[in-house]
Amino acid sequence: MLTEQERAAIKRRAGNGILRTLAAQAIMAGAAVLVSWGVSGAAAAVSALVGACAYFVPNALFALRLLLGIFGPVKSNPFTFFLGEALKLGSAVGALVLVAWLGRDWVVWPAMLFGLLCVLKGYVLLLVFRKLP
Numbered sequence: 001m002l003t004e005q006e007r008a009a010i011k012r013r014a015g016n017g018i019l020r021t022l023a024a025q026a027i028m029a030g031a032a033v034l035v036s037w038g039v040s041g042a043a044a045a046v047s048a049l050v051g052a053c054a055y056f057v058p059n060a061l062f063a064l065r066l067l068l069g070i071f072g073p074v075k076s077n078p079f080t081f082f083l084g085e086a087l088k089l090g091s092a093v094g095a096l097v098l099v100a101w102l103g104r105d106w107v108v109w110p111a112m113l114f115g116l117l118c119v120l121k122g123y124v125l126l127l128v129f130r131k132l133p
Contacts, residue, residue, distance in 0.1 A: 018070075025059065026056065027125060028119055028124075029122075032114050032115040036115065044108040045111070047107050047115065050103070051096075051099075051113060051119075052119045053115075059088060059119075061088070062088040065080075
């Protein structure tokens with residue numbers, strides 16, 4: 001049996017881990033935009049931003065839901081976790097399909113994929129700085 005203090009410490013650690021992961025992904029998205037801009041200009045920077053946001057925004061919304069489950073009155077269960085994960089991945093794929101359809105004339109594909117990859121691998125920053133939750 002866990003004491004109330006131990007439960008609070010676990011919740012605090014989980015919340016910090018979620019926020020650290022989001023911060024690392026945001027930093028990697030910014031780096032992808034800056035590198036793309038430096039290498040190929042403004043169109044590539046916008047494409048990298050779109051690619052990064054295609055995953056970061058659904059992931060941030062999912063993280064908000066997890067934080068509400070940790071600290072808020074709404075309790076989480078495994079079904080809501082897996083449903084949220086499925087919605088996150090589905091909306092990320094949907095955003096990429098929408099970008100491919102609407103932005104086919106202006107998207108710089110390597111930059112967009114670079115932005116997406118950087119956000120997906122944001123946890124590498126946490127590995128480098130030994131800040132994994």
